Amino acid sequence: DGGITQSPKYLFRKEGQNVTLSCEQNLNHDAMYWYRQDPGQGLRLIYYSQIVNDFQKGDIAEGYSVSREKKESFPLTVTSAQKNPTAFYLCATTAGRGPQHFGDGTRLSIL
């Protein structure tokens, strides 16, 4: 089945540690996105990529980094500079002006 796979489902971070969230897609979509969602809140755009080897900052990129070395993969690293990383993270893809397809999300917590 075509879709988006986010892993892990749950992730715990220690103080001062970088962690990486995985997002893989087999939809052959060019554009990929990372969103952060805090409890009871909407989706805020962290980073997006419209083509391999290129990506742009969203509204809340500070403390995060991404790479897009392959069309299928768009990993998000939450660095130690992100002082409040506890949130639900959603990865999405889109083709052209169509709707976004979402993964099932990763819940990140601080130990």
Next chain:
Amino acid sequence: AQTVTQSQPEMSVQEAETVTLSCTYDTSESDYYLFWYKQPPSRQMILVIRQEAYKQQNATENRFSVNFQKAAKSFSLKISDSQLGDAAMYFCAYYDMRFGAGTRLTVKP
């Protein structure tokens, strides 16, 4: 950048009744797409309905329909015959990945 505004943080509806969720947006484009997504407690994002700006006819998907007012930049979602399973967060979105803050819909039995 385009902005999307949902002015109703919470809404409540009686089962089998009709409810309308509001959304306004700001854009300088003439050709664009708008979407409504549903996010139940599982947090999975589910596409409810889409509207293409160049189409004058309002989109409809079973019990879900939109009232698209292009000049007013308004894109409201109407849910008819509300069911308990409709309880969720609803997000309005512009095609360039901008989302509104969401409306939490409660359905009372």
